[in-house]
Amino acid sequence: xxxxxxxxxxxxxxxxxxxxxxxxxxxxxxxxxxxxxxxxxxxxxxxxxxxxxxxxxxxxxxxxxxxxxxxxxxxxxxxxxxxxxxxxxxxxxxxxxxxxxxxxxxxxxxxxxxxxxxxxxxxxxxxxxxxxxxxxxxxxxxxxxxxxxxxxxxxxxxxxxxxxxxxxxxxxxxxxxxxxxxxxxxxxxxxxxxxxxxxxxxxxxxxxxxxxxxxxxxxxxxxxxxxxxxxxxxxxxxxxxxxxxxxxxxxxxxxxxxxxxxxxxxxxxxxxxxx
Amino acid sequence: xxxxxxxxxxxxxxxxxxxxxxxxxxxxxxxxxxxxxxxxxxxxxxxxxxxxxxxxxxxxxxxxxxxxxxxxxxxxxxxxxxxxxxxxxxxxxxxxxxxxxxxxxxxxxxxxxxxxxxxxxxxxxxxxxxxxxxxxxxxxxxxxxxxxxxxxxxxxxxxxxxxxxxxxxxxxxxxxxxxxxxxxxxxxxxxxxxxxxxxxxxxxxxxxxxxxxxxxxxxxxxxxxxxxxxxxxxxxxxxxxxxxxxxxxxxxxxxxxxxx
Numbered sequence: 001x002x003x004x005x006x007x008x009x010x011x012x013x014x015x016x017x018x019x020x021x022x023x024x025x026x027x028x029x030x031x032x033x034x035x036x037x038x039x040x041x042x043x044x045x046x047x048x049x050x051x052x053x054x055x056x057x058x059x060x061x062x063x064x065x066x067x068x069x070x071x072x073x074x075x076x077x078x079x080x081x082x083x084x085x086x087x088x089x090x091x092x093x094x095x096x097x098x099x100x101x102x103x104x105x106x107x108x109x110x111x112x113x114x115x116x117x118x119x120x121x122x123x124x125x126x127x128x129x130x131x132x133x134x135x136x137x138x139x140x141x142x143x144x145x146x147x148x149x150x151x152x153x154x155x156x157x158x159x160x161x162x163x164x165x166x167x168x169x170x171x172x173x174x175x176x177x178x179x180x181x182x183x184x185x186x187x188x189x190x191x192x193x194x195x196x197x198x199x200x201x202x203x204x205x206x207x208x209x210x211x212x213x214x215x216x217x218x219x220x221x222x223x224x225x226x227x228x229x230x231x232x233x234x235x236x237x238x239x240x241x242x243x244x245x246x247x248x249x250x251x252x253x254x255x256x257x258x259x260x261x262x263x264x265x266x267x268x269x270x271x272x273x274x275x
Numbered sequence: 276x277x278x279x280x281x282x283x284x285x286x287x288x289x290x291x292x293x294x295x296x297x298x299x300x301x302x303x304x305x306x307x308x309x310x311x312x313x314x315x316x317x318x319x320x321x322x323x324x325x326x327x328x329x330x331x332x333x334x335x336x337x338x339x340x341x342x343x344x345x346x347x348x349x350x351x352x353x354x355x356x357x358x359x360x361x362x363x364x365x366x367x368x369x370x371x372x373x374x375x376x377x378x379x380x381x382x383x384x385x386x387x388x389x390x391x392x393x394x395x396x397x398x399x400x401x402x403x404x405x406x407x408x409x410x411x412x413x414x415x416x417x418x419x420x421x422x423x424x425x426x427x428x429x430x431x432x433x434x435x436x437x438x439x440x441x442x443x444x445x446x447x448x449x450x451x452x453x454x455x456x457x458x459x460x461x462x463x464x465x466x467x468x469x470x471x472x473x474x475x476x477x478x479x480x481x482x483x484x485x486x487x488x489x490x491x492x493x494x495x496x497x498x499x500x501x502x503x504x505x506x507x508x509x510x511x512x513x514x515x516x517x518x519x520x521x522x523x524x525x526x527x528x529x530x531x532x533x534x535x
Contacts (some may be wrong), residue, residue, distance in 0.1 A: 057406050087410040098405030101397075115416070160409075240352045 011036045011168060011200045012057065017066035017128035018148075019049070019056060020038040025053055028224040029066070036196075039194050039201040043213045044221035045255065047244065050204040051095070054170045055219075058092060059083045068223065068265060071167065088116060091161030092170040094177060099145040099160075105132070106141040109160045131159040150180025158189060169193075176208040179206055183207075187214055212236070220246060222255075297491045297493045303493065306413070307419030309421035317420040325421065327426030329434040330435070332385050333378055337436035340373055341365060341443025349452045361454050362463035365444035366437075368415060370467065370476045371532070374437030375526050376422070381481035387491035390421055394495025395505035403496075418496065422488045429484025430477050437476065444512045481522055487516045 013036040019027045026049035034040045042050050052268040055061045057068055059075045068075045073086055099108050109128045113119060118128075135155040145153060154174060161169055171190065175183050191214045194201045206212045212218060212232035219229035220235065220243050228235055228243040236247060245253035261267065295306040311318055348364045393416070397403050441463075449456040467473070491512045498508035 050444050055404075060404065060407060084410040084412075087408055090406040090408070092405070094401045094405055094408075098400055098401040100406075101400070112411070115409070157405075164409075256452045 002267065009036050010034065012202075013069045013072055014053075014057070015069075017063050019052065019061070019063045019065075021052075021069065022186055022271070025224050027063075030224070030226050031231075032219055034200060034202055035217070035272060036200050037194075039190070039203060039214055040216045040218040041203045041215035042204060042221060043205060043211060043218055043246070045206060048221045049207075050221065050222070051172050053163065054092065054172055054202070055206055057170065058090060062248065085257070088112075088164055089167045091164070091166040091239065093154065093157050093161050093169060093171045093174060095151075095173040097145075097157040098147075099153055099157055101145050103145075104141070105143050105145070105156050107146070108156060109163055112160065113162050127163060127239070128159075130207075131163050132156075134162070135159045136185070149182070151178050151185065154182075155179075155189065158193070160174065162193065162197065162199075165197070166199070168202065171201065171203045171205070173205055173264070174203065175205055175210050183210060190214060206251070212247075222246075293391055293497070294498060297489070299303065300493050300496060301489055304415045304418050304422050310325055310407050310415045311420045312360050315421075317416070318423055319474055321420045321424035321518065322428060325390070325424045325486055329382060329385045329428070329432055332381055333432045334434050334439050336377065336381055337374075337439035338376060340436075341369065341440030341445075342447045344368060344373075344440065345444035345447035345452070349448055350523070358448075358452075360462050360466075361448045361460035362441075362445065362461075363466040365448070366441050366463045366467050366502070367415065368470060368474050369437040369444075371477075371527070372402035372524070374440065375433045375479035376520060378433040378436040379429065379480065380489060380517055382425075382432060382484070383487045383491070383520065386425065386428075387487050387512050387516050388509045389507040390425070390488070390491040391495040391509045392404035392505060393497035394418070394421075394492060395500070395508050398498060399500035400467070400472040418492050422492055425488030425491070426484045426526065428448045429487065430480040433483075442501065457473050458522040471532075473513075475527075478531075479524065482527065485518050486519045486523065490516050490519065 010033050012032075014025075014030065014032040016026070017027050017030050021102065027250055032042075042053060044050055056063055059076065059078070062076055067077075070090070070142065074088070075083065078086060078275065085236065099105075100111065103111065109131055110124050113124050113127060115225060117124075129138055129141070133246060135158050137152060137155055137159065140148070140152065148156065148223075158169075173188050174190065175227055178186065187210050188242070190201060203211055205213065212235065215232055218228075218232055218235045221224055222242060228238050228240050231236070235243060238244060238247075242254040244250075245255055251257050281332060303372045310481070316323055342367045344411050345361065352358045352361055366427065371512055394403075397413075397417065403417070404412045439461050445456070448454040494508040494512045495505075
């Protein structure tokens with residue numbers, strides 16, 4: 001499981017990051033590295049703060065401690081305008097797609113171009129149609145977001161995320177709640193886009209099978225710590241009980257089936273206080 | 276007792292922190308207006324949904340309020356044989372008080388609640404976060420145009436309310452109850468002062484528009500992003516707007532007409 005040494009090829013490095021929400025410690029001194037041109041997955045059960053980590057990387061949240069360097073820039077030291085310039089090069093795909101519901105598919109994909117560039121409408125049209133073609137939804141350009149299925153909405157959001165030709169994309173739970181076909185489509189798209197556009201991809205997910213099929217490197221998070229890291233093969237072979245439980249989906253193990261409670265017998269036999 | 280004190284302390288603290296957040300939000304929102312000006316289309320779209328779509332409820336309510344004023348005013352004034360001053364009574368009450376206040380209350384119910392729900396849902400569905408990640412400031416792109424639209428629409432709607440109300444009063448007064456039409460308009464023209472009455476009424480509605488839009492947008496932006504949170508935020512918008520409108524109306528009336 002050895003530590004990777006940071007090198008020239010690192011696009012993002014998270015070092016000694018701690019973050020808490022109220023009294024709850026979400027991350028406790030974690031360090032991660034994301035290599036350029038690779039697909040890196042962050043896995044872990046729900047509630048481990050995977051989405052929070054993406055928000056920290058995007059500068060939407062401020063860590064209590066530690067730093068996140070993206071392409072040589074410390075995200076949390078940047079001024080607002082510099083952060084916004086950096087974000088133009090960071091695509092993010094939200095779990096829900098986060099499409100603007102008052103605009104058509106076409107306008108949603110055109111949105112970043114219209115906001116950030118002064119391109120003529122004919123050029124915007126070409127770019128939008130190219131990106132929609134890449135996700136296979138050129139024919140759906142006139143639909144409204146409420147007319148799309150969940151998988152289609154995510155593909156539109158993906159087209160929107162790549163329309164400014166970013167250097168990287170962060171995927172927040174891209175496979176959750178998808179039928180097998182849309183899941184397959186998304187797996188294929190993430191891999192293909194990463195290769196053809198030379199992107200760096202970060203996938204946050206708890207879908208073990210799909211994610212390990214395309215990831216080059218995996219971090220497994222739990223309880224605010226990195227409990228395992230390595231290539232998918234190394235993770236599968238991991239001797240950590242915890243990682244094994246997560247990868248195989250066993251009901252009991254280091255993560256208990258039961259929510260912490262007082263003794264069962266005592267609880268049943270006790271009288272008095274109602275819940 | 277201690278619990279009560281602790282509860283009181285907690286509530287006071289959270290209200291102050293909310294006030295602070297609200298003020299900060301307002302400042303951001305005002306600063307964002309600069310970037311709305313070069314993009315009039317954003318403003319026009321919002322003027323349509325905030326202002327034009329409130330047109331119907333404002334005009335119908337204005338008509339009925341004016342008609343009721345005409346009816347009630349006639350019964351009181353005719354006791355003194357002063358029914359010819361009906362126009363003055365209807366116009367003064369509408370222009371000074373009822374126009375700005377009632378239209379602002381309706382505006383809070385119609386447009387304010389819609390703004391809160393819209394912004395709250397955009398927050399819940401991560402549209403605002405998504406925009407931030409696309410390097411688009413949601414305050415500038417979403418909030419400020421809506422704020423400006425509410426702020427500009429309110430005086431227009433209040434003026435419309437008063438104008439239609441005056442016509443309503445005339446329909447009932449001279450149409451049904453036989454007040455001389457010439458007297459209705461002439462007395463109104465003679466007694467109503469442009470600065471004291473009309474401009475002061477417009478100032479009131481500007482203030483109400485400002486406060487209502489601020490409350491509505493802030494509540495939406497500050498809402499807990501769940502269905503319950505948004506429903507509470509929408510309720511708070513209507514309740515807080517109503518309180519603020521009525522409270523401010525008293526203060527403004529005292530300042531404007533206190534010397535008379």
